[in-house]
Amino acid sequence: MTQQFSVLPEMISQALPLLPPTPHSVVLAFSLNRMLGECIPPEWLLPLQGKLVCIQVTDARLAFFLGANQRGFMARRFSQTPDLTIGASMRDFIQLALREVDADSLFFGRRLVMEGDTDLGLLIKNVLDSVDASQLPLVRWLPENLRARIRAGLVS
Amino acid sequence: MSSTLKPDLVCPAGNLPALKAAVDNGADCVYIGFRDGTNARNFAGLNFDANATREGVRYAHAAGAKVLVALNTYPKTDNWQRWEDAVDMSAALGVDAIIMADLGLLQYAAEKHPQLRRHLSVQGSATHYEAINFYQEQFGISRAVLPRVLSLAQVEHVQKHTSVEIEVFGFGSLCVMVEGRCALSAYVTGESPNTCGVCSPAKAVQWQKTGAGLESRLNGVLIDRYADHENAAYPTLCKGRFKVGDETYYAIEEPASLNTLSLLPELMRMGISAIKIEGRQRSTAYVAQVTRVWRQAIDTCHRAPDSYVVQGAWMTELNKVAEGQQHTLGAYHRPWK
Numbered sequence: 001m002t003q004q005f006s007v008l009p010e011m012i013s014q015a016l017p018l019l020p021p022t023p024h025s026v027v028l029a030f031s032l033n034r035m036l037g038e039c040i041p042p043e044w045l046l047p048l049q050g051k052l053v054c055i056q057v058t059d060a061r062l063a064f065f066l067g068a069n070q071r072g073f074m075a076r077r078f079s080q081t082p083d084l085t086i087g088a089s090m091r092d093f094i095q096l097a098l099r100e101v102d103a104d105s106l107f108f109g110r111r112l113v114m115e116g117d118t119d120l121g122l123l124i125k126n127v128l129d130s131v132d133a134s135q136l137p138l139v140r141w142l143p144e145n146l147r148a149r150i151r152a153g154l155v156s
Numbered sequence: 157m158s159s160t161l162k163p164d165l166v167c168p169a170g171n172l173p174a175l176k177a178a179v180d181n182g183a184d185c186v187y188i189g190f191r192d193g194t195n196a197r198n199f200a201g202l203n204f205d206a207n208a209t210r211e212g213v214r215y216a217h218a219a220g221a222k223v224l225v226a227l228n229t230y231p232k233t234d235n236w237q238r239w240e241d242a243v244d245m246s247a248a249l250g251v252d253a254i255i256m257a258d259l260g261l262l263q264y265a266a267e268k269h270p271q272l273r274r275h276l277s278v279q280g281s282a283t284h285y286e287a288i289n290f291y292q293e294q295f296g297i298s299r300a301v302l303p304r305v306l307s308l309a310q311v312e313h314v315q316k317h318t319s320v321e322i323e324v325f326g327f328g329s330l331c332v333m334v335e336g337r338c339a340l341s342a343y344v345t346g347e348s349p350n351t352c353g354v355c356s357p358a359k360a361v362q363w364q365k366t367g368a369g370l371e372s373r374l375n376g377v378l379i380d381r382y383a384d385h386e387n388a389a390y391p392t393l394c395k396g397r398f399k400v401g402d403e404t405y406y407a408i409e410e411p412a413s414l415n416t417l418s419l420l421p422e423l424m425r426m427g428i429s430a431i432k433i434e435g436r437q438r439s440t441a442y443v444a445q446v447t448r449v450w451r452q453a454i455d456t457c458h459r460a461p462d463s464y465v466v467q468g469a470w471m472t473e474l475n476k477v478a479e480g481q482q483h484t485l486g487a488y489h490r491p492w493k
């Protein structure tokens with residue numbers, strides 16, 4: 001999973017951590033905070049503070065770098081040595097976010113790869129899993145019958 | 157409509173969305189645990205605090221479903237209070253039953269909250285009716301969950317000789333099936349499911365991609381190495397591949413999922429009271445999928461047990477979420493018994 005970064009010329013890979021967080025990491029952190037904000041008590045993310053998580057969308061060759069502070073998720077700079085790397089295809093990440101698939105099933109099937117701090121990986125999975133999708137700010141405005149179907153895992 | 161007892165479908169939930177998905181998809185009971193080592197799925201970020209439990213109970217009761225709380229690990233002298241508090245909290249939050257294994261805790265619950273139903277956990281490891289009847293006499297248990305070591309004939313033998321409701325496992329990951337007596341994982345981590353609520357504490361787990369394949373290690377001990385085409389499994393010591401003599405293989409147990417859909421008519425004929433789905437550590441999608449299939453199967457079998465057949469679509473759904481390469485009937489199917 002990390003090979004695609006280790007082939008960068010040394011000069012470039014040394015310079016990358018000096019650059020500000022990439023725009024897509026900033027957008028992801030912003031979106032997560034915006035969407036999940038009040039559904040995740042900030043203390044749940046305490047173990048993420050000072051840690052660096054790399055989310056790799058393998059088929060899109062995209063990598064997001066995230067951490068957390070007191071206010072929620074935050075974008076971090078590029079690093080070759082994240083504490084945790086989670087990798088999957090774009091389709092699988094989307095299905096995970098929509099709760100159409102179970103993370104463990106993807107993991108058994110080798111479609112979801114996790115390397116590094118397993119405790120941190122499990123915590124992130126469990127924190128995201130415990131968000132009640134029907135209570136998300138965007139979803140709260142949907143009609144009750146559609147919210148009921150979201151809860152039941154029938155639509156996403 | 158058949159006159160046989162329709163068993164309760166008992167589904168797992170590691171968080172509120174999973175509980176709601178279980179209820180919405182037809183679970184009769186949902187079993188949960190609190191956010192500490194008082195239950196055997198003690199993982200970071202998993203499980204219920206008081207608020208989530210209160211909301212879960214409200215949601216389930218509104219739909220006519222029940223909430224059971226697993227308090228099924230074994231306290232020690234220096235941390236007994238935490239288990240006692242968990243029993244009191246369960247009673248205060250209005251759950252429908254607590255699932256326990258420890259004798260002292262059963263005694264405490266029976267004395268302090270006699271009105272709160274008590275179930276004997278699979279961790280209690282009661283494999284014969286004498287033990288189950290003893291728990292009934294001493295602690296007034298209403299239900300016992302049978303360990304996954306019994307053949308179908310042995311399950312029936314137990315069922316015939318007790319008035320305690322019998323609950324059996326129907327689906328999910330298997331363990332080496334010495335529930336309540338297993339200390340194997342403590343050999344490499346110092347923590348066992350019975351005392352700390354977890355077989356493979358995540359802090360001791362390492363996954364690493366190497367030239368030889370994807371390796372899982374538990375406290376540095378190599379548990380398995382997967383080639384690219386192989387399914388991965390939970391990194392527990394019992395499911396590792398080890399070199400024994402000249403051969404490297406699953407020396408203790410092969411990772412596989414229990415699936416007893418085909419045994420439903422037989423289980424219902426015996427009068428089994430409840431069928432349990434494993435997997436409080438799994439996400440909402442798993443709970444929704446598995447609950448939906450089992451609801452259909454139990455209803456179909458209850459309507460017409462004689463013409464019941466396992467539908468291909470059910471197996472396809474369940475195969476998607478299985479651990480390991482295969483499904484098994486586990487110990488239930490031992491034709492020599």
